[in-house]
Amino acid sequence: MGALIALGHHEKFDGSGYPKGIKGKEIPLECRIVAVADVYDALTTVRPYKQAWQPDQAFSWMQKQAGMHFDPELLEILISSKTGVYDIAARFTDKADTGSQAS
Numbered sequence: 001m002g003a004l005i006a007l008g009h010h011e012k013f014d015g016s017g018y019p020k021g022i023k024g025k026e027i028p029l030e031c032r033i034v035a036v037a038d039v040y041d042a043l044t045t046v047r048p049y050k051q052a053w054q055p056d057q058a059f060s061w062m063q064k065q066a067g068m069h070f071d072p073e074l075l076e077i078l079i080s081s082k083t084g085v086y087d088i089a090a091r092f093t094d095k096a097d098t099g100s101q102a103s
Contacts, residue, residue, distance in 0.1 A: 001030060009034040014068045024071075032071040036062070036078050039069070044089070055086065 007019065008031030015023030027035075043058040053061075059079055066072040078085065 004028055005030050005034050007031075009038055011035070012069045013071050016068070027071075032074055036070050036074050040078065040085075045093075055082070055089070 008022075008028055011017035011020065011022050011027045011031060012035075013024060013027070013032070015021050017027075039062065040058055043053045043061065044055055046052045059082070062070060062075060063079065066075045
């Protein structure tokens with residue numbers, strides 16, 4: 001499964017991703033799930049090249065990408081679970097990375 005996810009989590013729901021340019025439900029479910037989680041994590045954590053976005057800012061941007069970058073159904077599941085996402089972030093965020101926690 002790890003190899004499947006590594007290969008497919010950069011595919012986009014509209015087919016504009018890589019490496020195969022597959023789209024929609026052709027993209028394995030595991031890859032579509034990790035794509036949503038990976039982008040949320042990338043946006044809400046400090047990186048050497050950027051500050052962390054606030055969670056609501058990340059959710060807002062991701063909603064605009066529903067159907068293009070992300071599976072809209074999976075994205076809606078994440079967004080409807082905001083409280084749980086915030087709780088997990090608070091529990092597991094590095095102390096140096098304060099951007100991931102809900103404000």
